[in-house]
Amino acid sequence: MPLLSEDDRKAIRQHFSTMENTVEVTLTHSPDGPGDSGAILGELAGLTDRIRLVTAPSPETAPPSISVGEHGRVRFMGTPSGYEFSTLLTAIIDAGRSGTKLSPATIEFIGGLREELNIMVFVTPTCPHCPGAGVLAHRMAAASPMVSASVIEAQEYPDLAGAHRVMGVPRTVVNERYHAEGNMSETVLVTALSRAMASGRADAFINLSEFIS
Amino acid sequence: MEFHLPPDNSGTGSVVDLVIAGGGPAALSAALYAARYGLGHIVLESWQPGGQAALTALIENYPGVPSVPGAKLSGIMRSQALEAGARFTTETVSSVEPLGEGFLVRTESASHTAKTLIIATGAAPAKLGVPGEDRYYGRGVSFCATCDAPFYRGRRVVVVGGGDSAVKEALHLSGVASGLVLVHRRDTLRAEPRLAQRLLDCPTCEVRWNSTLKAVTGDEQGVTGVDLETPSGLEHLDTDGVFLYVGTKPATGPFRGLVELDARGAVLTRNIVETSRPGVYAAGDVTSNGFRQVVTAASDGARAAWAAFEYLEDRRQN
Incomplete structure (x- = not known):
């Protein structure tokens, strides 16, 4: 029995109809098989010829991780269910379209980067705020080779979430140093991040809310 | 799923x-x-x-x-x-x-x-404006039980408020937390009576009536407790999380x-x-x-x- 309902499949086909390019989606899974993530991605790939699905078993037992695009900079770690399904779907649809949905100010910011950005966004499937933060990070990564972004399902990666003190979602962590709580708007996040990076502060953890005027 | x-x-x-x-x-x-x-x-x-x-x-x-x-x-x-x-x-x-x-x-x-x-x-969600609220936001202070409940499995939580949202989300959290204290500034809940009764009947929940949150305390890892003003004076409660539903x-x-x-x-x-x-x-x-x-x-x-x-x-x- 398919995981996606007929209504969902119909709506997803509609979304996929706007894709112009083929997108490579790579699922890395543990040795015991691709599991629910493999089933979900298989159903998605069955709804369009614009997805080229690659499955890669990992020798290690670990939760699934999904990479969108051949560049490998847009990643989803965990099972894409609940609200996180929309985050993954948006990453695939974005990759299949030309152009970017980022604002000119964000494009200017990432165009001027002199150090690479590694963005992690911790999420849960029951968090309606989370896709906003995840999609923004993915779009920044898709727009520049200087940025990579992983949206991480915190419950499936408890050690990683614990190491980054995640007690609430969405939590965005940039370069293991700058962190933002909640779903900040694109303008607010990018302004705060650019100010924080320009401040020259060397603290181990810098809360981006301090840089919002 | x-x-x-x-x-x-x-x-x-x-x-x-x-x-x-x-x-x-x-x-x-x-x-x-x-x-x-x-x-x-x-x-x-x-x-x-x-x-x-x-x-x-x-x-x-x-x-x-x-x-x-x-x-x-x-x-x-x-x-x-x-x-x-x-x-x-x-x-x-x-x-x-x-x-x-x-x-x-x-x-x-x-x-x-x-x-x-x-x-x-x-x-x-409105903020209370008490010390520690901003500092520990995302590290124990939350406005979204639906989003963050999974992090409090087997932990102690405090919920602040007495309206429908506070009581509904307290009931949701009581399903995962080891213990829950609802802090309310009045002597009765404003939530609809059916919900209120369910909370009062919840075996792992207790209510601090006529009490207000004065501060959220913690350490480098996150929230460790709250300071309350109660009818019998200041009280410190140990807790792992604080959920705010104050309007x-x-x-x-x-x-x-x-x-x-x-x-x-x-x-x-x-x-x-x-x-x-x-x-x-x-x-x-x-x-x-x-x-x-x-x-x-x-x-x-x-x-x-x-x-x-x-x-x-x-x-x-x-």
Whole structure:
């Protein structure tokens, strides 16, 4: 029995109809098989010829991780269910379209980067705020080779979430140093991040809310 | 396993009869009615589909739907609006200014011109303004039990508030937390009696009556406790998390100066959905209307779409 309902499949086909390019989606899974993530991605790939699905078993037992695009900079770690399904779907649809949905100010910011950005966004499937933060990070990564972004399902990666003190979602962590709580708007996040990076502060953890005027 | 689909994100701007700003039940209901009235419209929903309703674990008082997760109910509303022909885009309104006989609605990525506007941007959780609240936000202080409950499995939590939201989310959290203390500043709960009784009957829950939160305390890892002012004096409680449900703050920033607001910052309305500016209507939690429920938001949205339709019809005929 398919995981996606007929209504969902119909709506997803509609979304996929706007894709112009083929997108490579790579699922890395543990040795015991691709599991629910493999089933979900298989159903998605069955709804369009614009997805080229690659499955890669990992020798290690670990939760699934999904990479969108051949560049490998847009990643989803965990099972894409609940609200996180929309985050993954948006990453695939974005990759299949030309152009970017980022604002000119964000494009200017990432165009001027002199150090690479590694963005992690911790999420849960029951968090309606989370896709906003995840999609923004993915779009920044898709727009520049200087940025990579992983949206991480915190419950499936408890050690990683614990190491980054995640007690609430969405939590965005940039370069293991700058962190933002909640779903900040694109303008607010990018302004705060650019100010924080320009401040020259060397603290181990810098809360981006301090840089919002 | 549940799957939430992404909104559309064209970001190209539009010229329409009606812009509906918001993504919760008020906006979704307005979208349904606007589509059925054949109004050229666009719904600008930010990246929080379903509004506050989507943050509610279980809604039990929406007529015709006995018991449903908030996210599911708003998802059904959105699907119904889409089926009727509603058009959505994921954009957050940044400003609105009068333009000719209509309005210019700017977002981060596009501009829309409209003859009428429905403000249905809802409300965000209010803060208490106590020490530690900002410092530990995301590290033990939360405004969203639906999002963060999984981090409190087997842990102790404090919930602050006594209304429907506080009690509903406390009941949701009691299913995962090892112990829960509800802190309420009055001697009775304001929540509807059926919910209140369920909390009072919850074996792992207790209530601190006539008590207020004075501070959130913690260490480098996050929250470790709270300081309460109780009838018997100051009390410190050890806890791992603090969930705040102490009211809401209307999301009216972009509309300041466009329409009259009350002291709380809510859009002042008369006849339920009319604002101080002709052609601009308001619906749901963003308004000064007293009773804020999913059903009243949906009702406001329908009225607002009807009012916009009538306004446009009058102008066409005159």
